[in-house]
Each structure stands twice: as C-alpha cells, then as structure tokens.
Amino acid sequence: MRLGDMEVLKSDLLTLNMGPQHPATHGVLRVEIKTDSEIVVEATPHLGYLHRCFEKHAENLDYRGVIPFVDRMDYLAAMSMEWGYCLAVEKMLGTEVPKRAEYIRILIAELQRIASHLVYFGTYGIDMGAFTTFLYCFQDREEILRLFEELSGARMLYNYVWIGGVWNDINDDQLRRVKTFVDRFEGELKKYHQLVGENKIFIERTANVGVLTKEQCFDYGATGPVLRGSGVEWDLRKNRPYGMYEKFDFNVVTGKGEKGTVGDCWDRYYVRIFEMFESIKIIRQVLEGIEEGPVMGKVSKIIKVPAGEIYMRTECPRGELGYHLISDGGKTPYRLKVKSSCFTHTSMLPIIAPGQMVADLVASIGSIDIVLGEVDR
Numbered sequence: 001m002r003l004g005d006m007e008v009l010k011s012d013l014l015t016l017n018m019g020p021q022h023p024a025t026h027g028v029l030r031v032e033i034k035t036d037s038e039i040v041v042e043a044t045p046h047l048g049y050l051h052r053c054f055e056k057h058a059e060n061l062d063y064r065g066v067i068p069f070v071d072r073m074d075y076l077a078a079m080s081m082e083w084g085y086c087l088a089v090e091k092m093l094g095t096e097v098p099k100r101a102e103y104i105r106i107l108i109a110e111l112q113r114i115a116s117h118l119v120y121f122g123t124y125g126i127d128m129g130a131f132t133t134f135l136y137c138f139q140d141r142e143e144i145l146r147l148f149e150e151l152s153g154a155r156m157l158y159n160y161v162w163i164g165g166v167w168n169d170i171n172d173d174q175l176r177r178v179k180t181f182v183d184r185f186e187g188e189l190k191k192y193h194q195l196v197g198e199n200k201i202f203i204e205r206t207a208n209v210g211v212l213t214k215e216q217c218f219d220y221g222a223t224g225p226v227l228r229g230s231g232v233e234w235d236l237r238k239n240r241p242y243g244m245y246e247k248f249d250f251n252v253v254t255g256k257g258e259k260g261t262v263g264d265c266w267d268r269y270y271v272r273i274f275e276m277f278e279s280i281k282i283i284r285q286v287l288e289g290i291e292e293g294p295v296m297g298k299v300s301k302i303i304k305v306p307a308g309e310i311y312m313r314t315e316c317p318r319g320e321l322g323y324h325l326i327s328d329g330g331k332t333p334y335r336l337k338v339k340s341s342c343f344t345h346t347s348m349l350p351i352i353a354p355g356q357m358v359a360d361l362v363a364s365i366g367s368i369d370i371v372l373g374e375v376d377r
Helices: 054-060 064-071 078-093 099-127 131-152 172-197 200-206 214-220 224-229 265-289 341-346 358-368 372-376
Strands: 014-018 030-036 039-046 308-316 319-327 335-339
Touching (some): 030 358, 054 335, 064 078, 078 099, 078 319, 099 131, 099 172, 099 265, 099 358, 131 172, 172 200, 172 265, 200 265, 224 265, 224 319
Antiparallel strands (some): 014 030, 030 039, 319 335
C-alpha cells in the first residue's frame, strides 16, 4: 500500500517448527515459533511425543513393580526417581530404613546429581558452540555410571533403590574409588568452569538472556536450579529434609547476577556447576560417616499399603519431583500421580521466548535443562 509518496511494506510472521527432533530441544519436544525476521514473537511447546501411560500402568502393578517404571521418567537421574517413590511407600507403611542404606541412598543421589549436571554442562556447551566440554564431561560421568553398573547391573535404569533400603550393598573398594573420583573431579570441575563459564563468548551468549524473575518462578511453580537461579534460596534437602540430609553440612547455591541480570541463563548455569561442588562436600561426609550394617529394612514379601494417601517430594537434579500416592489397601496403587519439574519449566517457554533472537531461544531452552521422559511420562 502507498502512503503519500512512501511505500509501506507489511510482512506476516513466519512460523518455524523447532523439533520434535531438533538437537536444541533436548529430546522429542516440538516448539512452534512465530518470528518477525530473527526476533521471536511467540513460542508454543507441544508435548506428548514420549507419553508412555506410566501413571495408568502403575494402577495394575504391585508396589515393587512400579520402580522400573519410575526409572524411565528422568532417565538421566533414575536413582533420584526411585528414591522419591520408595520414600512415599515407606512413609505409608511406616518402614524404618537402616542407617547404612540411608547413607548409601544419599551417596548415590549426589553422584547421580553430578552425573546429571555433567550431561547438562556438556550438551549446553555444544548448544553454545563449545564441543570440547562435552568430551570432558562424559569422560567423568562414565566413572559414575560404571559404579552404578557394578551396584545394580545397569548403566542408566537401575531398579536399585528398593522399598525398605537398597538392593545391593557397596563395598570398601567401591567407597575408596568414590573418594578418589571426587578428589580428582573437584580440581577438574574448577578447570571446566574457567574454560567455559568464565569464557567471554559463553558469557555474551548467556548473560542477560532468558531472564526469569522471582515472581515469574513463583507464578509458574518453578523449582530446583531454575528457581535458585533466580535468587531464591529453596532446596528441599535443606528446607524440608528427607532421608538423613539434616545431618549434612552444605550450602544452597543461588544466582546472584554476577555476569548480568539475576535469573538469566548464566545464573542457571552457575547454580548447576556449583551444586556439584556441594554434592562433593556431601559425598565426603557420607564417606566419613558410613558404618557397617544391613541395607534392607523389614518389608513384607507381598506389600499391602494401608488405605490413605500421601504426597512426597524430593530434590532431584532438575527440580522437585512429587509423588501423590493413593492406596485403597490393596496390592497395587489406587492412583499414582507425578508432579514433574520439567513439565513446569517447559510451560515457562512462552514467557521466556518473546523478544529474543532464535539463537537466544536455543540458549534459553538449554538452560532450563528438561528431560522429556519426565515431562510426558
């Protein structure tokens, strides 16, 4: 159209599909993006490509039979998935878990947290163009997976944390190897942070990008590193202790806006990196305090949970995972509903995306660190 002697050009928004197999979506996620040139105007996540009907299947499985199914939610933190479910059942049964089993659970949970954060760090480095980091991270993660394979017989999906304790004890040689690993890894992690986190290019790509305020996190129910990245000091291990976490000394890491605005991609990176240092601190305390003893409490061969319901939440690597378990007194759960932190964080993409460039949206998606097995279930 013409306005006087000037020609006014008008263009429509361009719709792009990122995924469901795009490498920057970290799984089978499809993000429908509307762009004005390189600027994102709107982003809509489409879920369900990995839906397995887990919660419905649980209604037809005995309580022990559910454990391998929870493994397959956040398959990068399967030990954490198992622990939360077993805690819910144990609470309803009134089962007392032996002290050695509690220590082993904390040990493997913190090793799992490190392994999970290493996957985040390595893949996020690739997203930002730093490929070498990925190789370093997966080399360190391999040591943890080898230990888990020795304990459970599996590399990723373990069925190791059982109702009443753990399936298999850990021996002295394995404990010595854990100590050797954390002593070496602590120094390596400092180098990784200097290599990537303090790199000018990485800072430019992540500082002041994908900012989430405290209020937005509260509105959407964000938890874990996403919430702590926005400056909120909330960690269930510290604020609502479970297992034996109240006996351990560690700090809650929060974003402080050291490189940009509080709650940006760099802060979420910072929280995960320095949480690994805190996990090392906890692991060392476990190694000092663990004592000989049984690793399984008294649990009936056939488990019948008393009628009632419970909501149990634990601090997993990607945030709080909640199990709402309802029992009618039978051998199988009447209802098992899972609250996923990854689902909550994926739901925040529409508020992160507008106004960003497409490349910055890639940085934002990577920074919230989602696993679609937990989102879709």
